Structures are given as C-alpha cells and as structure tokens.
Amino acid sequence: MPARLPRRAFSSSPNWRGLMRQSTLFAPTLKEAPSDAVVSSHVFLVRGGFIRQIAAGIYAMLPLGWRVIRKVEGIVRQEMDAVGAQEFHLPALHPREIWDATGRWEVMGPNMFRLKDRGGRDMCLGMTHEEVFTHIARNELRSYRELPQVWYQIQTKFRDEPRPKSGVLRVREFTMKDAYSFDVDREGLDVAYEAQRKAYCRIFERCGLDYHLVQAHSGAMGGSESAEFMVQTDAGEDEVASCHSCGYAANTETAVSRLEPTESSEPKVEPSRFPTPNLNTIEELAAAHPEKAPAHRQIKTLVYVVDEKLHLVLLQGDHELCEAKLESVTGGVEVRPAHRDEIRDALGADPGSLGAVGVSSLPVLVDSALEGRTEMVTGANVDGFHIEHVSVSRDIPSAKFADVRLVKAGEGCARCDGKLEVLRALEVGHIFKLGTRYSQALQATVLDAKGNEVPIVMGSYGIGIERIMAAAVERHHDDNGIIWPQTIAPFQVHVLALQPGDDAVRAMAEELYLGLLDAGYEVLLDDREERAGVKFKDADLIGAPIRVAVGARGMKNGIVELKRRRDGELVSVAADLPSVRTEVASKLDER
C-alpha cells in the first residue's frame, strides 16, 4: 500500500489517510447561526461544526477545526524550518521570578492569568515567551560562535482579555507560533528579521491570505522596528492607512500623513476672551461662530493621565488623538483620559471650556499640525468662555510639538503626492526587532570576537494560528458557507453518495473515495443516510474545494458531477476513477 502512495503535498500527514466517513465523523452542523455570533468566521466555523465555545474567549476545536489548525501549523512549521528556525516546546505555566526579572509581572497587570501552586508560590500562564526563551539563552549561550540562533514554538498563549469577541478572533486562550532570533549585533538581527519577514510572506500566501505588510506600533514590546501582517476585513480591529501611489502602509497607530498647509498670518491681535455659554463641543462652537471658530481654527484640548501625571494634549479641532502615538511620544506605559474631577482640580473648568493658554503647571503636548498657527480659538479654562486670536507659539510658550494625530482617509500621503486610504484589518502576524531590551534585563550576554561581554540582540516574531483560520473564512465565504483555500481545507475533496442505499451509487462513491485517498488527497465521504439536499447544504458549509456528487440519476448516464466550491463551476465527468482523478487534479492544480 505505501508503495502506491504518491508523494504529494496533500499526503504530508499520512496518519490522516484514515477513514473519513461522515457517518462516523463528529461534525455537528447547524442550520441556524448561534445568536451570539456576529462576524462571518464565527457564524460559519460554528455552523460548519469546526468549533464550539466553552466560555467567553475560550473555544474547543472539533475534528474539522483541528484539521484546519494542523494544516496551518504544518505550513508555518515548514516555512520556519526552511529558514533554519529550530522548534522548541516551552511550558505554558511559568514561575513568577522569570517575569519579575523583566518587570513584566507588574506591567502585564490584569491581562495575565495568575495562580498559586500548593506551596503558595506565584505562577502565571504565559502570555508570550520572551522571558522563558531568553532565560534559556542566558543560561546556555556563551559565545558569539554559537550565534545566530533562531528558536520557535507553536504554543498556547493565555491572555485575560477585557473583552473577548468575534468568535475566534479575540480570545483568551489561543495558539501562537512565536519565534525569537539571537544575534551578536544589529547586522545579524537585520538578517534574521528579513528571513522571518520573507518566511511570513510565504506562510500567508500559502494559506491563501491576501495580506498587507505594514509599519507597526511596537507598544509594550519595545524595540526599534516592527511590522504587522494585516488581512483586510471589517471583522478586524485595526486600521491601516495605505497609499496606492507609493505603497506606503502603516497601522494608524503610527501612520503619518501630509496636511495641506494652513495660512499663518503674523500674530497682530492680542488674545481676548468671549462668552460661549452652553457651547461645549467643537461642533457646537463652530456652528455658533462659523467665521470666527470653524473646527479647523479651534484648538481641541484633551487632558490625559500618563503614568499618573496629568498632561494637556492639543489638537486641531477637527483632528483626533491617536493614543498609541501619545504613548510613544511620552514613553508612558499607562495612558488614559483624565477623569472629570481631575480636570476640574487642575484647570478649574470642565471639558468644553479647556485650553492651554496661561497654563504653566502641566506639560503641554501639541500636535505638529498646530505648529505656528495663529488666529485660533480655544477654551479659557472658565466654564462658558473661550479665547480668540490665539497664536500657538506666542500664547502657549511651553508647547512641546509632536505628531499625536490619527490620520484620516483622504489625507495626503507623507511620502508622495498620493492620497491615503484607511482600511479595517486583522493582525495575523507581527515581527519585531527587539534589540537588547530582554537580554539586558535577563543578563543574556555572550562574548564577542574581541572577548567583550555583549547583550544578545534579539528579534521576536509571532503568528496567530487560529486567526489565520478565521481570517481565511472572513476572506473566503459566501452565503452558504466556507470556501477554504485548498492548502488549509480540512479536505480537498468531498465525495457525496447521494443515495447510499443504491448499490451502484454506493459502489462508485466508495471507489472514488478510496481511489482519491490513494492518489494522495484528503477526502471526506458523505455516506450518511440523509437526503441529497442535506448533503449539499453541509458540503457548502464545510467548504471543501471540490465536491464530487455521486447520484443515481448520474449513474444511469455513467457520470458523476464535480463542483468547484470557489466559483460553483459544475462539470460532468465519466463515472470512473481515472476520469475523476484527472479532473480533480486539474481543478486543484489550477490555483
């Protein structure tokens, strides 16, 4: 038997060659969508019998779902191995000490699942594995001669998300492929980073995902450079700004844009206060004083608490703050809007009448779009009053300028003449140049060629496995169900015995099933005592790329019917194994 097994991509997991008959397969499909499912990947993965929810943000993979996950993992593993990464398997349960060393036991806050062992020792469930991998590197790597190393694992991560949502897209327990590179110097890191970037491109391509590679905000990970792999879908939670003309693409957490220059006359008139009773929003003020205070001539004054310290943040009235940028600019770890009473204590007025003119006790961070602007209107820090004729440089001398504005669709690209587009997207991968942040904290050093002890230069590279599955469904489905990319489909071919009680039908379906298995395909045989309609519906839901329908009607004419899930293309094929095999091969290889 093994001798007859062609070495095809599809037969890379020989143990899956086992009998896959739907009469015994546990694939509980649902006619109706569960009431709590909103996004289509959630709806179809549940309806198709791939997953079931156990608790908020915690899902069980059923046999179909697990097959898909293993397909994705297989692709990831192959591409990691191909660039010389070595697979590990680290514990999910960590002692506190290892997280104390980097300070992240505190930093991770309530997002980390924590528990105590029987001896009362603090433990946690790993959110990520920088600490553990670096710990091993610290203990074991001594010399630059042992570098570079690239280590990875495919492992469960736990994060106590404040708000799990969208099925498997935002969960509290999930699988991640996380890889870490260890080099003596920046140049080595650049090489490792580039190798991972290329491997990621191949992974997402092989999984049938169109992705955008975008510049990203490094956040709590730190590091000098990071890029995210984004899949465009409304189910995503990120926004990506991109320019068609030059290819610039960035998460709006870091994206910059070019604004049309605004006129800035010399400041002539002194600022003066004017009454604005009950005008508490930019819009209300602009509507009441259309010439004096259109939104773009107003200064929006926000009060933020950055690591316990109040800051004023100023933006043009019609611009929005990007908190991630504020975080980067201030270097703050915890950033939040101030509460109303904190604001009143500091400025003596409520939101709606706030401004920075005359404020010297608080740091004032001003968005670059306001640099050099004159004839502006802002709050007077007295309820019901605003100030006009404000010149930013003259009247707010303590201003520190920085880009903290969220870019908007339609604004000019900062690199070329194009216009920016803003898309919703789902993050499926993120690669970081970490540098020495973790190696320094954990004293992971090696001796370089000159005998100097230097911290290892690290990179970190993550992929969300379940997110790839869900993203594929978001990108590839129709009203009837999933349309799997053939590389990660639970089966390539779904053979339906429409009337399993009919001897000719049953015999042909069995022959095709076994024959296609022998040809190296993964095949699901629907041999259930169900009506044809039920089988068609389930086949559409489960979403195998090719459906082979064997029915009594066709058998009378000596044919079976092949349908391509992707575009519904139907062909009749002579009811014999070689014909069907040829047709299946051509359909699958076309892509």
Next chain:
RNA sequence: CGGGAAGUGGCUCAGCCUGGUAGAGCACCUGCUUCGGGAGCAGGGGGUCGCAGGUUCAAAUCCUGUCUUCCCGACCA
C-alpha cells in the same frame, strides 16, 4: 472599567407588560410515504424557565442581589 442587551428542552425563539404551574419551529426516537439543494404525515421522549433571596394563596412572569453571554466604548505584545 463605563454604557446597552439577553439568559425559557441540543439550536433559534415566543410567553413576561396584565402572576394561576410552559409553548412553537428545527434537531432527536418510532412508523409510513418521499428521495439531486436543509421533505410530509402520524405518534413519542426531553425543560426545577441561569442562580439565590424576597413579595404572594400562587412567580418563567413582580422586586432585590448575583452569575453568565453578547454588543458599543475604554483597554490590549
């Protein structure tokens, strides 16, 4: 953490306002018919109405608390 909604059989929901001891469709079991796009008829099994208190002669229904789930926001390597 702030705001909103919902918990009634495996699933989707009605009943609640106006208290009187639980219903439909789907699914499941039996039989007959049907048999290429989620079949029809007949019969049948299955629910302490999320949980805990309270009001009442009587609570799915009214009141209080609590838990869970979903949505929006905040937050988020």
